[in-house]
Amino acid sequence: MSHSTPVQKDADKLMSRQRLLHKGQQTKAAIVEAALGLATQIGLEGLSIGALAEVMAMSKSGVFAHFGSREELQISVIREYHHQFEQEVFFPAMQLPRGLPRLHALFNNWMARTSAEIDSGCLYISGAAEFDDRPGPVRDALASSVKTWLTALHRAVIQARDEKHLAEHTDATQMSFEIHGLILALHYEARFLKTAKSLNRAKQGFEHILLRYGAPTLKD
Secondary structure, three states, X not given: OOOOOHHHHHHHHHHHHHHHHHHHHHHHHHHHHHHXXXXXXXXXXXXXXXXXXXXXXXXXXXXHHHHOOHHHHHHHHHHHHHHHHHHHHHHHHOOOOOOHHHHHHHHHHHHHHHHHOOOOOOHHHHHHHHHOOOOOHHHHHHHHHHHHHHHHHHHHHHHHHHOOOEOOOOOHHHHHHHHHHHXXXXXXXXXXXXXXXXXXXXXXXXXXXXXXXXXXXXXX
């Protein structure tokens, strides 16, 4: 009969802890994904440990153990939403040259994601309606995510101006505001009012913005 040495026993314990940790991380990721699905349908405020436990076929204490509070669950959902937004909208655009190619890609990717969310809902928009006047960590996490994205958009506009793809006098803050406004209008028109051809109107709006801020060489 072979006997484990103290070193082997320690190694076995370490491997066991790592397996448990990995399993715990997988379970938490699955819970967050399910919570995100719920939040896009019923809002962040509608999330509860009990509702999520029912969806995951887990006990309330099992779900609670991964987060500790409903607030931490909501913040985890916001972080996951932001991560997915970056993967779909931001990072692919960064593979393109600075200037209009990158700005076009950011808007097109944003449009594609918004189109996919017409049925499910945008957490940035619904979350803003829920937490606009409710200070606290959840609002802070949501606002931080939105500001991070809008800062990236603003930087892309500045780069397009620096590359002479836009007129030298372009007000990057104003242009970014107008582009953001297109997305908000699209979501409201398409999701709430069910207005026909909203996507086409948003695309036209973006082209009109580019024309108004375009460099003279692009207008010729």
